[in-house]
Amino acid sequence: xxxxxxxxxxxxxxxxxxxxxxxxxxxxxxxxxxxxxxxxxxxxxxxxxxxxxxxxxxxxxxxxxxxxxxxxxxxxxxxxxxxxxxxxxxxxxxxxxxxxxxxxxxxxxxxxxxxxxxxxxxxxxxxxxxxxxxxxxxxxxxxxxxxxxxxxxxxxxxxxxxxxxxxxxxxxxxxxxxxxxxxxxxxxxxxxxxxxxxxxxxxxxxxxxxxxxxxxxxxxxxxxxxxxxxxxxxxxxxxxxxxxx
Amino acid sequence: xxxxxxxxxxxxxxxxxxxxxxxxxxxxxxxxxxxxxxxxxxxxxxxxxxxxxxxxxxxxxxxxxxxxxxxxxxxxxxxxxxxxxxxxxxxxxxxxxxxxxxxxxxxxxxxxxxxxxxxxxxxxxxxxxxxxxxxxxxxxxxxxxxxxxxxxxxxxxxxxxxxxxxxxxxxxxxxxxxxxxxxxxxxxxxxxxxxxxxxxxxxxxxxxxxxxxxxxxxxxxxxxxxxxxxxxxxxxxxxxxxxxxx
Numbered sequence: 182x183x184x185x186x187x188x189x190x191x192x193x194x195x196x197x198x199x200x201x202x203x204x205x206x207x208x209x210x211x212x213x214x215x216x217x218x219x220x221x222x223x224x225x226x227x228x229x230x231x232x233x234x235x236x237x238x239x240x241x242x243x244x245x246x247x248x249x250x251x252x253x254x255x256x257x258x259x260x261x262x263x264x265x266x267x268x269x270x271x272x273x274x275x276x277x278x279x280x281x282x283x284x285x286x287x288x289x290x291x292x293x294x295x296x297x298x299x300x301x302x303x304x305x306x307x308x309x310x311x312x313x314x315x316x317x318x319x320x321x322x323x324x325x326x327x328x329x330x331x332x333x334x335x336x337x338x339x340x341x342x343x344x345x346x347x348x349x350x351x352x353x354x355x356x357x358x359x360x361x362x363x364x365x366x367x368x369x370x371x372x373x374x375x376x377x378x379x380x381x382x383x384x385x386x387x388x389x390x391x392x393x394x395x396x397x398x399x400x401x402x403x404x405x406x407x408x409x410x411x412x413x414x415x416x417x418x419x420x421x422x423x424x425x426x
Numbered sequence: 427x428x429x430x431x432x433x434x435x436x437x438x439x440x441x442x443x444x445x446x447x448x449x450x451x452x453x454x455x456x457x458x459x460x461x462x463x464x465x466x467x468x469x470x471x472x473x474x475x476x477x478x479x480x481x482x483x484x485x486x487x488x489x490x491x492x493x494x495x496x497x498x499x500x501x502x503x504x505x506x507x508x509x510x511x512x513x514x515x516x517x518x519x520x521x522x523x524x525x526x527x528x529x530x531x532x533x534x535x536x537x538x539x540x541x542x543x544x545x546x547x548x549x550x551x552x553x554x555x556x557x558x559x560x561x562x563x564x565x566x567x568x569x570x571x572x573x574x575x576x577x578x579x580x581x582x583x584x585x586x587x588x589x590x591x592x593x594x595x596x597x598x599x600x601x602x603x604x605x606x607x608x609x610x611x612x613x614x615x616x617x618x619x620x621x622x623x624x625x626x627x628x629x630x631x632x633x634x635x636x637x638x639x640x641x642x643x644x645x646x647x648x649x650x651x652x653x654x655x656x657x658x659x660x661x662x663x664x665x666x667x668x669x670x671x672x
Contacts, residue, residue, distance in 0.1 A: 236620045256626060264624045271617040274567050276543045288626030315437070319570035333625065 183247035186212040186341050186369040187233065194228060194239030202228045203239060204393040210369060212246075212340075217380040217401065218373040220390035221415030226373035227267070229390070230343045233371070234262040246340060260289050263334035263368075267346040269326035273318035278304075278329050281318065285337035303336035304329075306366075308358055324355035331362070342368040348376045377405060377419040389414060433545075435538040440487040441642070442539040447548025449643035453650040454536040460654045461528045471657040472524060478653055479531050488538050497530050542566050568614075575610065579603050 187210040194203040202225050210216050218226045231237040233245065235255045243250045245258050263285075266272055275281040282300045291299065304311060307328040318326060327347070334342065347363065348356045360382055363370065374380060380387055380401060387404045389397040391414040397404055405411065408418045436443070442450070457475070464471045483493060504526040537545065543563070550559045583599065590596060 231620065234624050236623050256628070259624060259626045262624075266617065266621060268617070270571055271614060272621040274564065274618055274622070276541075276563065276567055280543065284622075284627075285625040288628065317570070318567075319574070337625065 184211060185244070186210050186214070186246060187371070188242070188244040189229075189232070190242040190244075192229075192232060192239050192241035192243060194225075194232065194237060202393050203232075206241070206393075206395060208388065208395065208398075210371060212369055213367075214386060215370040215384045216372070217384035217387045218371060218390060219375070219377065219380060219387055219416060222375075223392075224390040224414075225393045226390055227345050230264055230345055230371065230373055233341070233343050234259050234264055236264070256289075260337060261340045262343065263337055263339035263341070264343045265331050265334050265345065265347065267349060269318075269323070269330040272330045272333060273326060275318075277315050277317055278321075279314040281329060282314075282332050282336045285333055289337060299336045299338070300332075303332040306335055307332045307362055324351055324358075327351065327355070327359070328362075335366075340368055341371070342366065343371045343373075345373045346375065347372065348374065348379050377416070378421060381405065381419060381421060389416075391415070433537050433540070433542045435486075435488045435492065436541040438487050438539075440485055440539065442482065442486045442535070444642060445539075445646055446639045446643050447540050447544040448551055449639070449646055450536055450540055451545070451548045451552060453647055454532050456650060456654060458529045458532055460657065461525055461532070464525070464657070468657075472528075474653065474657045475528055476524075479528060479535070482535050483531070486535050486539050488535065492538075493531055493534050496534050497527060500526070500530055568611075571614070572607065572611065575607060576603075579607070 187208065189206055189208040192203055192206040192208075193201075195201050206229065208229075218229065220226055228237065232239060232243055235243075235250045235258055238250070245262055248254055248258065250258060273281050275284055279300055282303050283296050286296055286299050300314070301311060304313065309325065309328055309332065313321070313325070313329070318329060321329065327350075331344075331347070344363070348359055351359060356376075356379075360379060363372075364383055370384070372380070372384065384401055387397075387399065387401040388395055389404065389410065396414060397407075397410055402422070405419055406422050411418050457478075461475055464475070483490065504523060507526075508522045540548070546559045546563050549562075550556065580603075583603070
């Protein structure tokens with residue numbers, strides 16, 4: 182078991198239209214760590230997450246669990262890295278919830294007898310009732326869809342989870358449930374988010390990105406308290422940290 | 427938003443629902459073809475098929491109003507094409523009309539007794555190309571996504587509109603809405619592909635356990651074949667019968 186879940190060295194990425202999205206990114210994430218990726222919109226957080234499972238490929242090295250990304254081992258990498266996107270509608274494309282959650286394991290050639298168990302467990306882990314299995318995703322509320330989207334990735338039992346804005350558009354109750362759910366997951370977590378209170382609650386380490394570069398990387402509390410840093414990059418010190426020095 | 431189009435009643439439990447998808451696909455296709463091939467004068471055949479369709483409707487437990495409602499939606503188109511029929515006169519019109527109604531009802535029964543997913547799987551097993559089935563499955567799923575987007579766009583438009591403008595302005599607006607929808611669909615397709623890749627998609631779509639082929643399926647196919655056989659030879663049978671009775 183490698184010590185580092187993710188090692189990114191000098192990663193550069195330019196969009197097809199010429200916009201520079203990532204510049205000389207160096208990032209190491211220890212196995213079991215919970216890391217938050219914060220920054221203003223357009224900083225490149227989502228783009229970085231998409232490099233973790235080879236959906237996007239830039240210049241530089243990305244090593245997942247010790248293995249460099251390579252067309253030959255992409256399948257194995259995608260088994261180990263689960264990416265959950267911001268909009269659940271982009272990830273729920275099967276006619277029923279069951280099939281969406283089973284999609285991942287099926288693609289990984291998990292034996293057919295094993296699939297129902299995985300689906301059941303994934304749905305249970307995200308706090309959804311098993312009766313949701315046969316319902317089509319367009320009959321679900323946004324909160325339920327977000328949870329199903331996470332379940333679709335959990336059923337693959339990945340070692341690393343990359344979440345893009347998991348709490349966006351959630352009402353307070355759903356948000357709380359989500360925080361509890363994520364807190365209980367054993368995987369290494371990389372979470373891109375604007376929700377700084379969420380970061381405070383869950384992640385011990387925070388990386389600040391802006392305009393494609395990493396500007397700060399350190400312990401969450403001290404980083405988020407730095408008002409000069411926060412404001413320079415379009416963020417602000419979270420309410421719970423203000424007024425306490 | 428809750429909306430159901432193609433297979434609203436596909437989750438019921440009637441005897442028809444229990445049959446395997448392939449059985450129904452074959453049977454209903456055969457019935458539809460048979461209906462299309464009924465010679466114009468053969469009233470017995472028409473009656474037989476209407477009777478059969480009524481029985482199938484009854485067994486399927488699909489609400490009558492639903493079937494009638496759906497059929498009526500296509501009515502204008504049927505009427506228009508009936509007017510272009512090669513057969514002249516009321517007889518000609520009604521023949522086309524009746525055929526269309528029958529075929530449509532059969533189709534509605536088919537899609538509402540089989541879950542769309544199983545229908546696709548049945549098609550695949552019967553040899554339909556993978557890419558076609560894949561596209562149909564996306565169509566089904568994203569029909570709802572697109573509908574939601576259209577509804578939202580319409581809401582947004584209505585919020586910023588005081589009254590309906592001249593026709594030309596309205597059409598222009600509609601045009602841009604459609605264009606935007608198209609672009610959004612492209613972008614969504616790309617994101618969806620990324621999501622699929624992220625979950626290990628490598629080209630072939632795997633599907634899970636459906637209904638199995640049982641004696642019921644065999645019996646149903648046999649029954650349908652029998653009805654078609656009888657109606658095709660009904661002309662002869664009626665002749666023989668009248669001769670016997672005479």
